[in-house]
Amino acid sequence: MNGGASGNTRLVFTAGDGQAATNYSVLQNFVATVDDGDALVLSKTQGGALHQGGAVFGTTTTEFMALESVLQLLTGNSENNTKVAMFDQVENAPPADTLRRAALILAGRLPTAQELAATQTETQLKASLRGLMAGEGFHQFLIRGANDRLLTDAFNQELNLDVIEPNASFYPTLAAKFVTANQQGEREDFYGNYYRQLRYGVAQAPLELIAYVVENDRPYTEVLTADYTLANSALAQVYNADWDNLFTADDDFSIFKVVQNRGQVLHDGEFSSEFIEGVGSVIDSHGAFVEYPHAGVLNEPAFLNRYPTTDTNRNRARARWTFYHFLGVDIEKSAARTNDPEALADTNNPTMNNANCTVCHIAMDPVAGAFQNYGDEGLYRNSWGGLDALPRVYKDGDLYERGDTWFRDVRAPGFGVLAAPSDGVYSRANSLQWLAQQIVADERFAEAAIKFWWPAVMAEELIEAPEALEDANYAEQLAAFDAQNTFIQTLADDFRVGINGGAAYNLKDMLVEMLMSPWFRAQQSTAPLEQNQRVMLAGVGTGRLLTPEELEAKTSALLGYAWGESEAPWLLDNHYTQLLDRYLIYYGGMDSFGITSRARELNTLMSNVALTQAVSVACGAVVLDFNRTPAPSLFSMVDRYVTPVSHGSALAAVTGTATAASSEHMLSVGIPAGEQRLNLRFANPHWDGDLQEGTNLIITSVQIRNSSGAVVLDLAGDALSAVDGVIFTTNDQGNPTGGRFYDNAAAAYTGTILWSGGVSIPVVLPADDNYTVSVAAWRRNVPGYPVNMVVSVDALAPYSQSAGEQLLREQLVRLHQLFLGQALSTDSLEIEASYQLLVDTWQWRQANMPERAYDWETEGCDIPIPNWWQQDWTSELADTRYMQGTWISMLIYFMTDYHYLHE
Numbered sequence: 083m084n085g086g087a088s089g090n091t092r093l094v095f096t097a098g099d100g101q102a103a104t105n106y107s108v109l110q111n112f113v114a115t116v117d118d119g120d121a122l123v124l125s126k127t128q129g130g131a132l133h134q135g136g137a138v139f140g141t142t143t144t145e146f147m148a149l150e151s152v153l154q155l156l157t158g159n160s161e162n163n164t165k166v167a168m169f170d171q172v173e174n175a176p177p178a179d180t181l182r183r184a185a186l187i188l189a190g191r192l193p194t195a196q197e198l199a200a201t202q203t204e205t206q207l208k209a210s211l212r213g214l215m216a217g218e219g220f221h222q223f224l225i226r227g228a229n230d231r232l233l234t235d236a237f238n239q240e241l242n243l244d245v246i247e248p249n250a251s252f253y254p255t256l257a258a259k260f261v262t263a264n265q266q267g268e269r270e271d272f273y274g275n276y277y278r279q280l281r282y283g284v285a286q287a288p289l290e291l292i293a294y295v296v297e298n299d300r301p302y303t304e305v306l307t308a309d310y311t312l313a314n315s316a317l318a319q320v321y322n323a324d325w326d327n328l329f330t331a332d333d334d335f336s337i338f339k340v341v342q343n344r345g346q347v348l349h350d351g352e353f354s355s356e357f358i359e360g361v362g363s364v365i366d367s368h369g370a371f372v373e374y375p376h377a378g379v380l381n382e383p384a385f386l387n388r389y390p391t392t393d394t395n396r397n398r399a400r401a402r403w404t405f406y407h408f409l410g411v412d413i414e415k416s417a418a419r420t421n422d423p424e425a426l427a428d429t430n431n432p433t434m435n436n437a438n439c440t441v442c443h444i445a446m447d448p449v450a451g452a453f454q455n456y457g458d459e460g461l462y463r464n465s466w467g468g469l470d471a472l473p474r475v476y477k478d479g480d481l482y483e484r485g486d487t488w489f490r491d492v493r494a495p496g497f498g499v500l501a502a503p504s505d506g507v508y509s510r511a512n513s514l515q516w517l518a519q520q521i522v523a524d525e526r527f528a529e530a531a532i533k534f535w536w537p538a539v540m541a542e543e544l545i546e547a548p549e550a551l552e553d554a555n556y557a558e559q560l561a562a563f564d565a566q567n568t569f570i571q572t573l574a575d576d577f578r579v580g581i582n583g584g585a586a587y588n589l590k591d592m593l594v595e596m597l598m599s600p601w602f603r604a605q606q607s608t609a610p611l612e613q614n615q616r617v618m619l620a621g622v623g624t625g626r627l628l629t630p631e632e633l634e635a636k637t638s639a640l641l642g643y644a645w646g647e648s649e650a651p652w653l654l655d656n657h658y659t660q661l662l663d664r665y666l667i668y669y670g671g672m673d674s675f676g677i678t679s680r681a682r683e684l685n686t687l688m689s690n691v692a693l694t695q696a697v698s699v700a701c702g703a704v705v706l707d708f709n710r711t712p713a714p715s716l717f718s719m720v721d722r723y724v725t726p727v728s729h730g731s732a733l734a735a736v737t738g739t740a741t742a743a744s745s746e747h748m749l750s751v752g753i754p755a756g757e758q759r760l761n762l763r764f765a766n767p768h769w770d771g772d773l774q775e776g777t778n779l780i781i782t783s784v785q786i787r788n789s790s791g792a793v794v795l796d797l798a799g800d801a802l803s804a805v806d807g808v809i810f811t812t813n814d815q816g817n818p819t820g821g822r823f824y825d826n827a828a829a830a831y832t833g834t835i836l837w838s839g840g841v842s843i844p845v846v847l848p849a850d851d852n853y854t855v856s857v858a859a860w861r862r863n864v865p866g867y868p869v870n871m872v873v874s875v876d877a878l879a880p881y882s883q884s885a886g887e888q889l890l891r892e893q894l895v896r897l898h899q900l901f902l903g904q905a906l907s908t909d910s911l912e913i914e915a916s917y918q919l920l921v922d923t924w925q926w927r928q929a930n931m932p933e934r935a936y937d938w939e940t941e942g943c944d945i946p947i948p949n950w951w952q953q954d955w956t957s958e959l960a961d962t963r964y965m966q967g968t969w970i971s972m973l974i975y976f977m978t979d980y981h982y983l984h985e
Contacts, residue, residue: 092116093123113157120153121551128547128564137547137567168565168618171611174603175624177207182903183624183985184211184597187539190219190635192900204598211597215590216297219635224293225286226631227538229674231407234384236675237285238654244459245387246284246320248277251355251363252461253345256280256320261362276316278654279335283317288382290338301587302531302577303522306378306408307515312338321345322371335654343374346461348468372462375455375512380404386453386460393473396489397450404449408521410530413446431491444493451495452502452517454488454510497521528574532592539596541626542682558617565618569601625984627682630671633983634661637695640900641703642715643946645695660698665691684983696977700970701936701943708966709958716900719893720886723872723963726921728886729753731874731963733765736779738860741825741832744782749855749873752885755847758875760784760795762857763840763962764819765870770863777869778862780823782833785856786845794853795845799823799833802841811839814932833859839933840872840962872962880921891917897972902981919975924968935959935966 093112095105113119127138127146139146153159175183178193181201185193193201193210201210214220229235237243246253248260263272290312295304313321314337315329323341347353352369379385389399405411433443457464457471464471470487481490487510488495495502495513497520503509508516521527536544545566548559573595576582581591596602604623611619628636638644646660653663661669669691670681681688707714708722723731730751738745762781769776782799800822802808810818819839825832834841847853853875861869877884891908894916898904906912936943936959945955961967976982 109152113153120157120159123153124150125551125556125560128560128567137564141561141564142568168562168615169600169604170615171607171609172600172604172619172623173606173608174600175605177201177204177210178905179605179624179903180207180597180603181210181214183602183626185214186628186636186639186985187632188220188223188593189214189217190222190632191639192636208594208598211594212590215593221293221297222631223538224296225289226629227535228289228292230537230672230680231534232288232379232385232388233674233678234285234288234382234388236388236673237281237384239673239675241388241675243281243284243384243387244390245383245461246280248272249357249362250461251357251365252347252349252464253320254347254365254368255322255345257355257363257365259319261364264361279314280316280320282335282654283314283338284384284387286314286338286384287312287317288379288385291379291382294338294340296589299585299588299590301585302589302592303527303587304378306380306518306522308378309376309515310340310342311376311382313341314338342376344371346372346374348372348463349466350468353468369468374462375515377512377514377518380453380518381456381460381462381514383460386456390458390460391453391456392458393475396447396492397453397456398446400453400456401446401450404517404521405446407534408530409524409526410533411445411526413442433492445498447493448496448498448502449517451488451493452497452513454495454513456514525574525578528577528587529570531577531587531589532570532573532596535589535593535596537680539593540601541629541680542621555614555617558614562618562622566601569599621682625980627670627684627984629680630661630666630669632985633669633692634659636982636985637661637699637977640716641699642706643699643702645699646944647946661691661695665694689978692983693974693978696974697942698944700973700977701941702945704966704969704973705935705943705945705955705958708969716897717893717969719896720889720965722961722966722969723874724886724889725874725876725963725965726880726887726890726917726924727759727876727878727882727884728889729758729875729877729884731872731886734857734859734871734873736859736861736869736871738858739862740860741780741782741828744780744858744860747857747859747871747873749857749875750852751855751875752852753847753850753875755849755851757844757846757878759878760786760843760845760855761840761872761874761876762836762843763872763874764836764838765872765962766868766957766960767836767838768864768867768956770867773864775863776837777864777867779836779859779869779871780833780862781836781841781857781859783856783858784843786847787854787856788849789852794847797843799858800831802834802843805843807844809842811841811933813838845875868957870957874963880925887917890920894920894972897976901976902979903985904981916972916975920968920972923971924964927964927967927971931964931967933960933962933964935961935970 093108095108109123113123116122124146127149128141139149174180178198178201181193181197185191185197197210197213201207244250246256248256251257259276260272263269263276291308292305294300294312295302295308313323314335315325315333316335318325318328318339318341321341321343322345323339328339328341329337347368347370350369352367354366354368355363356366357363375381386400389403391397391399402413405413433439433447455463455471458473461471463469465474465477469485472482472486472489476482476489483490495510497517500520502513502516533544536542545559545563547563548556550556553559573592576595577592578586580586581588581595584591601622604619634644644659644661646658646664648658649656650658650663662671667673667677669688670685672678672680703716707716721733723733730749730753732747732749734747736745736747762784764779767777780799781802784795784797784799784802785793786795787793797805803810803822810820813819820834820836820841822831823833823835824830855873855875857871857873859871876886880887888908891913894913895906895908898906898912898916904912931937943959947953
């Protein structure tokens with residue numbers, strides 16, 4: 083348009099009545115003289131081809147279709163290459179799968195059985211998704227998502243917090259605490275404890291404010307219009323809040339309450355202080371505390387300090403990020419930057435006069451002016467005298483006049499064409515509150531809210547419009563951009579007035595709609611897709627890479643603990659984990675300071691971290707799940723003795739103490755006809771260093787009866803070693819771990835002794851039947867220490883359709899569901915592959931590893947119990963059937979699978 087920001091482009095229209103014919107001729111000439119001019123116009127209308135004005139009309143609007151028709155008439159080109167159906171033939175994930183993903187992301191947990199049972203339809207899914215939006219998990223999702231954009235957590239890392247600093251003397255309560263600490267020799271404790279908690283409070287306040295608005299179903303506009311803030315105990319003291327009625331001595335640094343900032347003073351005529359080296363600022367007097375004009379996030383000290391200004395920047399960084407976060411406008415991409423040296427050499431106040439500069443500054447600088455009361459670090463009217471926040475270098479110049487609060491050589495505070503009022507309800511003293519009202523009234527605010535939360539939900543940045551028509555996949559990328567933009571605009575329209583009849587600007591309702599959309603749920607196609615549609619769908623739907631925080635929450639939900647979880651007195655929250663405290667950045671996380679964006683695709687380094695986590699936690703998870711109460715959460719289908727060849731097995735506590743006083747142990751099991759193996763294993767051999775003796779297991783008889791009670795096998799204990807085909811396990815030196823037992827008391831051989839390992843006896847059964855195995859045995863040495871025996875009947879080899887094979891397949895189905903979110907049958911290809919790996923691993927461990935859950939010479943095991951290595955774990959770590967070690971390997975397999983690391 084002539085006179086507008088694009089008045090120097092190739093296509094310029096004339097505003098005003100009676101200009102239709104002229105503008106039609108301009109358009110006609112453009113498409114006739116510019117190569118692919120019609121496609122270029124349509125692309126720019128959608129926001130592509132570097133259109134600085136962004137998207138004007140989506141392809142589904144009547145305006146776009148009318149423009150398209152006009153261009154077709156002008157060019158005679160009836161081909162339509164602008165519309166590509168993005169989600170045609172694409173199927174969403176079913177309700178249960180969607181609920182699982184959402185629960186892990188929003189609530190940091192798996193859905194309960196009750197939640198899954200109540201989520202069978204799309205309508206029920208909406209209700210269940212809404213139900214996830216409560217509790218600590220959802221709170222952390224909000225905090226994390228907000229910080230990913232605002233980056234104020236940087237002050238909890240390495241970024242200096244200058245806005246509320248003990249030596250600055252703008253907050254008398256803080257200054258007095260600092261002086262007292264120094265005078266009493268407690269400076270180190272002040273910084274290590276109190277000020278550390280205060281920094282946390284300042285850094286988290288804007289994030290907690292957003293979370294408070296959302297969790298309490300307040301209109302999302304309040305993130306900018308709130309006349310309050312959130313503070314923890316330390317910050318509330320500095321703000322002079324009603325601490326006694328808000329906090330208790332038991333409230334730690336992480337508890338935040340609604341307060342107002344009434345803790346700052348101005349350096350005016352009533353202020354007097356003396357700075358004493360090594361002590362701090364001793365404040366002798368000051369005026370009234372500032373009635374801080376809260377404007378939600380916009381003047382949170384952490385937000386202001388995170389985007390500081392300078393004498394020349396003049397709040398433009400703050401304006402830039404205000405546009406970006408709350409209006410969805412990236413000022414730096416709103417106009418092309420010239421490289422013309424002559425244009426760049428302009429010294430005649432270019433932000434006011436040079437068209438190459440004004441294209442951005444005409445929008446940005448008035449908003450910067452609304453931040454007029456906040457100095458470089460973010461303090462309110464911090465100039466001496468307390469009347470403004472203007473830098474001394476400007477006030478010493480010719481332009482400044484007493485009473486000014488903003489620069490005279492830039493645009494006045496305002497928003498768009500509106501000027502900020504200088505008196506009345508809104509004045510220069512609270513111009514940021516006025517700005518907040520203008521922003522939330524702007525239709526772009528609702529769209530910006532969706533864009534703000536998009537990466538937190540989808541784990542993808544917003545699609546950017548392609549820049550050049552000749553770019554590869556230009557049409558597909560533009561179509562994807564248009565589809566996303568149309569979805570956001572449609573959702574924003576509903577968000578403003580209330581989604582499905584709900585309250586206006588309710589963010590929970592907005593999040594539900596995002597989660598219900600194919601942008602989150604698209605899972606698979608119902609037919610082969612064309613290449614152009616595959617390009618459009620890249621990065622959309624299921625399969626989002628979990629962030630370090632989400633992955634740790636998933637691991638904790640499944641295993642009951644996080645990798646390397648321990649107390650950490652050196653950390654503010656006294657809680658350390660390997661993934662979040664040591665490997666956070668390596669696994670694609672961010673510290674909000676040096677690293678300010680997340681990795682969205684798995685790389686080699688991240689894969690190694692994932693493998694290290696799996697190797698580190700798998701052993702403890704398996705051993706605890708099989709051996710400790712309460713009931714197992716992972717291995718509910720099998721115990722540690724079920725193998726790929728098991729027909730049946732039982733663990734027996736041997737209590738007999740002599741040949742004549744053997745205890746009898748029975749196993750009832752269905753066994754097919756033919757040759758099988760009866761295996762008797764010493765489950766927990768133990769050496770007592772004090773007594774210098776080890777436990778022994780002595781077997782005195784073995785008998786098998788069929789269902790009619792007829793004896794089909796009857797062996798005396800001392801005859802086992804004479805059975806043809808009997809096998810004893812061997813130790814590291816190749817010697818048998820058992821043999822015939824000579825009973826000195828009886829002066830005869832009375833049984834078979836096992837020092838460790840076991841004995842395998844061949845048996846041939848005449849028919850398929852339910853058999854009862856009876857084993858008499860007794861224990862010797864180390865009184866009081868339990869002696870356990872595993873009795874099992876096994877097939878000769880895997881894949882014999884044993885009961886154990888079926889149980890193991892059912893257990894694999896459960897683990898695929900728990901860890902990977904896959905609903906499979908026992909005969910599916912995925913289960914077949916997993917079972918093959920299990921069998922191969924089990925056979926390898928039998929051939930190469932000791933009878934322990936892990937080999938301490940070549941493997942590691944980290945059990946999350948303090949000083950566990952100093953306790954007796956002989957029974958828990960014994961692995962006489964080699965299945966604990968096998969399941970450890972399988973857990974590593976699951977925890978490094980794509981579907982574990984992605985949801």
